[in-house]
Amino acid sequence: MLLNHSNSRMCCAIQKIVESLPAYRDPEKLPFKNGIYLFYEASERSGHAPRGRIVRVGNHPRSQGRLQGRLRDHYDGDKNFSVFRKFLGGALLRRRDRHHSCLKPGPGKGHWEKQDARSCVKCRRVERQVSNLLRDGFKFRCVEIRNKSRRNALERKLIGSLSGCAICGPSARWLGRHAYNEKVRRSGLWNANHVWGQDIMSPWDLALFRRLVGRTVERWRTTRQSG
Secondary structure (H helix, E strand, C coil): CCCCHHHHHHHHHHHHHHHHCCCECCHHHCCCCCEEEEEEECCCCCCCCCCCCEEEEECCCCCCCCHHHHHHHHHHCCHHHCHHHHHHHHHHHHHHCCCCHHHCCCCCCCCCCCCCCCCCHHHHHHHHHHHHHHHHHEEEEEEECCCHHHHHHHHHHHHHHHHCCCCCCCCCCCHHHHCCCHHHHHHCCCCCCCCCCCCCCCHHHHHHHHHHHHHHHHHHHHHHHHC
16 A cells, blocks of 8 residues: 555646546536546545545446446446446445345345345345435546547556545545445545556656646537537
């Protein structure tokens, strides 16, 4: 786990750069099909992001043209097709009742939290709760990145840099503190892969990311004016 001043400075820069991007609540509103998404959660703020800190970084790593589809997986999909939904639902269940039958026999092993485990009737209610939570309590920003390898590399480095910041941790009442995964609980991100990774943003990566955000903002403005 890396917590150092370099990560802190990089996190601060990332949080500020993306504030120029428009915030969405509906994947269908996006004007492009390839990119990285950044989720924000109501009431989650930090020293580097007083207006709202990033709580999840994501991508569509295997396929082109599937940014909207990946976001729909999170908003309206099934827990077996979205780790994000799995983390959210598990935290909701555990906050209410850590002995809930969908969580047994233990953290990460119950059929709700175990990958590809079959859902039960009770899980249907949890799926609805997760979808409602995302619509009511979250928003997202997106950076258009058409090149798949560049997109995957930046996703990995963004997560590594944000999770390594000692300033932008979770609030005391953050829902993620009830997640079974330690990386989620401690990092303040609804991510597990690449959390506390040593592959972090370099100054060159940050300059590239800034340019990509600027191009995305310009495209959004052009689309809005033409509409």
